[in-house]
Amino acid sequence: MCDKLKNLKNNExxxxxxxxxxxxSAKELQNLINVDKATIYRNIKNLLKKEIIREIKNSNGVGFYELNCKIHNPIHPHFECIICNKIYCLKALNSEDVLALSNYSPFExxxxxxxxxxxxNECKK
Amino acid sequence: MCDKLKNLKNNExxxxxxxxxxxxSAKELQNLINVDKATIYRNIKNLLKKEIIREIKNSNGVGFYELNCKIHNPIHPHFECIICNKIYCLKALNSEDVLALSNYSPFExxxxxxxxxxxxNECKK
DNA sequence: ATAGAATTTGCAACTTAATTGCAAATTTGA
DNA sequence: TCAAATTTGCAATTAAGTTGCAAATTCTAT
Incomplete structure (x- = not known):
C-alpha cells in the first residue's frame, strides 16, 4: 500500500x-461506501488538495478519481469510450515521450x- | 475561410x-451573438455532429469549442490555466509524436x- | 407570389454533477 | 471528561447543458 494512505482517517x-x-466516479464511490454525497465530494476535495488522488473528467464532465501514488500509479494516459464514457487507465508514458510533449507548451x-x-472492447461486442 | 463554413445557415x-x-465557451458565444442559450447549445450540437467544430472541456467541465478545419486548425494540444481555467490552443503535434502516443492505447x-x-502569463502577472 | 411542410427559435422547466449552510454527531486533546 | 475542532447528513443551491412545446422563420413546389 502507498505510504500516503497511512495517516488518513476513516472516510478519506x-x-x-x-x-x-x-x-x-463520485457516484460509484457512493455506491461502495454508504455516506452522503456531500461527504464523498468533501473527502474527494481534501484528497485532491493533499495530492493523494487525481481527477480525470470524462466528456460528460463527470469526474473520475485515481490514486496519485508515484510508485504504483504514475501519471499515465487514459482511454475514454465514446459509447459508455468509461475511463481506462493505460501504461505510463516514458520520459522521452513526456519530454517531446512538453516542448509544445510555451507556458510552464x-x-x-x-x-x-x-x-x-465491451462496447464493441 | 474554411470551405465547410460556406453552406451553413445563419446561426450555425x-x-x-x-x-x-x-x-x-457556450456562454462566451451567447454574449457575442444575442440568442437564447438553448439555441446556442443546439447549434453547437449540430456543428459537432457535422464535425465542423471540436469540443474541449476545462477542469470545471465547461465546454470550449474550436473550428475543426484541417488546413487552418489541425488537431493540437491545449493549455489550461489552473487559475482562470482559460484554454489556450498550442501548435499542432507532428506525426511522429502522434504515432508515439498512439502506441500506448490497446484500443483503436x-x-x-x-x-x-x-x-x-496573464495569471502570473 | 403563396400556401403548406419542415426547420429553427425562445421560453420555461428540467436534469445532473457538484457545492454550501447549518445543526447534529463524532473525534480530538488538554 | 468536558470543551474545542472536525466531520457528517440533510436540504437547498449553483451552473452547464437538455428538452418539450408553441410561435416564428425558412424552404419548396406549384
Missing part, C-alpha cells in the same frame, strides 16, 4: 483505498493529460 | 465564424487529446 482512507484498486507545465477516445 | 454560420477566430483510437495545465 476508505475512498483512497478503493481508488488504489480502480478509477471511480504543472501537469500533462493525455486522453485517447474510441470504442472500448 | 455565426458561431462557426466566431470559433474560427478563437476558442470560446478515434481521437487524441493532449492537455497541459499550469499558470498562464
Amino acid at each position: 482512507f476508505k475512498i483512497a483505498l478503493l481508488l488504489s484498486q480502480k478509477i471511480l 507545465i504543472k501537469e500533462i493529460e493525455v486522453k485517447f477516445k474510441g470504442i472500448c | 454560420f455565426k458561431i462557426a465564424l466566431l470559433l474560427s477566430q478563437k476558442i470560446l 483510437i478515434k481521437e487524441i487529446e493532449v492537455k497541459f495545465k499550469g499558470i498562464c
